[in-house]
Amino acid sequence: YDYLTVYKSLLPGTLSADYSEYNYVAFTAKGSGLMELGLLKSSIEDWTAQYKVMVDLSEEEQTYYVPFDVFTSSATQEKLTAEDLTMLTFTFLPVEANTTELDLEISDVKFTKIANEDQIIEKIETFENEFMAYPNPSKGNVNLLLFSETDTEATVTLSDVTGKVIYKGKTQLNAGKNELEYNFKVKTGVMLLQVTSPETDYGTSKIIFR
Known part of the structure; x- marks a missing residue:
């Protein structure tokens, strides 16, 4: 496989929920390489147009707070609005040829209103160019x-x-x-x-x- 995606429905089935009162997605993880975090909206039918952001994971366990406003869509310049979220996705991209094992842990996934300033994820810059x-x-x-x-x-x-x-x-x-x-x-x-x-x-x- 070229990649692995883990899906987490926010409600049973494809029901949507309003998370507008929150500002961040938070989770604790350890691993290595790039992960694409997605927030799926029921109002967007095209998978490629869903809102996503890249996170560069550390091999040491740490907590990440990802602001809603760093998520971007390929189909619009509009900021993410969280009134109709259905699912969270974690997509792990390969970082090494011939790798068949994925050593990665994710826990304590939640939406939060406030964040620890030192653990806020900014729009990824380390992979520019x-x-x-x-x-x-x-x-x-x-x-x-x-x-x-x-x-x-x-x-x-x-x-x-x-x-x-x-x-x-x-x-x-x-x-x-x-x-x-x-x-x-x-x-x-x-x-x-x-x-x-x-x-x-x-x-x-x-x-x-x-």
Whole structure:
């Protein structure tokens, strides 16, 4: 599997509830890597348009307070309103090739009105202008999770270890989180995937194709 998602319904079935009086989602966790926290609204039918935020987990157990106003939707610039929430989702993204075990604990999930200032999650900054490629190894399908500081047009290049270009294409990036999908027809072996724009080199990822 490329990722693992844990779902927590707030009420039985798909009933919605009004959490407008609260300001934060709080939980205690320990693990490693990126987690995407989602707050699902009954008024949004498109899964990709639901409100989400990335959290960089620590290997040491700690409590996280995530403000409602750092959640963003790919379909609108409007802030999250919590009058019709149905579900919480925790999606864990792979951070290491050939990893089959997930060592992660989450507990004490709740909505709160106030937070410990030292434990408030801000909109993720540490992954600006970087990207993750998964699954790795891949059978040809590659997903890119990329954070960009600016709106820009980027070039995605796939090349083999000798430098021969296998694929080269343009893509439009938005400031913030970008999710890109590719299905490469390539031979088995190690390939290098690079993303660059006139302003930024987002880096190079080594991908094993099977």
